[in-house]
Amino acid sequence: MQKIKNIAIIAHVDHGKTTLVDALLRQSGTFNSHEEVKERVMDSNDLERERGITIFSKNASIKYNGYKINIIDTPGHADFGGEVQRILKMVDSVLLLVDAFEGVMPQTKYVLKQALEHGLNPIVVINKIDRPNSDPEEIVNLVFDLFVELGANDVQLEFPVVYTSAKNGYAKKSLKDESDTMKPLFEAILEYVADPSGDIEEDLQMQIMNTEYDEYVGKLGTGRIYNGKISKNEEIVVIKRNGEEKKAKIGRIYTYDGLKRIEVDTAVAGDIVTIAGIDHIDIGETISDKDNVRQLPLIEIDEPTLSMT
Ligand code: GDP
Secondary structure: OOEEEEEEEEEOOOOOHHHHHHHHHHOOOOOOOHHHHHHHHHOOHHHHHHHOOOOOOOOEEEEEOOEEEEEEEOOOOHHHHHHHHHHHHHOOEEEEEEEOOOOOOHHHHHHHHHHHHOOOOOEEEEEOOOOOOOOHHHHHHHHHHHHHHOOOOHHHHOOOEEEEEOOOOEEEOOOOOOOOOOHHHHHHHHHHOOOOOOOOOOOOEEEEEEEEEEOOOEEEEEEEEEEOEEEOOOEEEEEOOOOOEEEEEOOOEEEEEEOEEEEEOEEEOOOEEEEEOOOOOOOOOEEEEOOOOOOOOOOOOOOOOOOOO
C-alpha cells in the first residue's frame, strides 16, 4: 500500500513558500524544482500539447523515505473562503510558514483560524532564520499567542516547531542544532501529519473539491479518494449534490511528480488526484463504485462572507 501524507501550506506572500517547496524537492527523490519546471515548460509547449494538459500547477508531490507527500497550496485571503475550506477538508495537517523577521501577517491568520476550526494540528515553520536581526524565538511566542487568540485546543497548542532557511536549504528542530539539510522538516511531516483515513479494500468513494477547465482535455475535477481505488476508463456513478445518480466513465487520471502533473492508470484511497472525462462533474459531488453507490457527506460550498479580525 502506498504511504501518503496530505498537507497544505499556509503562508503570507513572500514568506518563502516557493523557496521552501523547492528546497524540499531538491532534497527528495523528486527531480524538478519550480525553476527547472519553468525552464522546461518554456521550451516544451509542444510536449504540453502532446500530453494534452497544462503542466503548471500550484500543488506538488514530493517523495521521501517511501512516502508520497502531497502539498496543496492555499490562497491566503478571505476572498477564497470556500476554496480554503475545501482544501482544508482534503488534508490532514498544515504547515504554517512564518517569516522569522516579519512574523505573523493578517492573511495567514485567516487561513490558520479555518485550519484550527477544522481540527487540524499545524506544524509551525519559522523560515528565514538566516536573516540578520531576525528573532525566531520571539516569533514562536507570538505564534503561540495567536493560537490562543484563535481558540486553539490543548493538542493544537503543543504545535511542533521547525526552524528553516529555505534559501540555504536547511531545517533545524532547535536553533542550537547544526544542520545543512531539510531532513528535520521531512521528519516532522512524517511524524506529526496523521495518515489519511480510508480503506483501500472498500468500494470506491472520491469527493470532488475543485474543478477547472483545460483546453485540451476539458473539465477536470480534483479531490481526495476516501475509499477504494480508481482506474482509468472505469465505469462509475457520479452522485450529484441533490442525490441524483449519473453513470459516467473516468477518463484520464492525473497525480503529481514534483511540480509536474503526470498521468497514472490507478490511484488509491488517501491520495489526491485530478480526473478528466466527465464534463458535468462539479464541486461536492461523489464519485462512487457503480455497484455500491454511496454518497460522501456533503461539503459546504457557499463562499462564506467572513470578515478578517
Ligand atoms: P512566496 O511568496 O511565499 O512563495 O515566497 P518566495 O519563496 O518567492 O520567497 C520570497 C523572497 O524571500 C525571495 O526573495 C526569497 O529568495 C526569499 N527567501 C525565501 N526563503 C528565504 C530564507 O530562508 N532566507 C532568506 N534570507 N530569504 C529567503
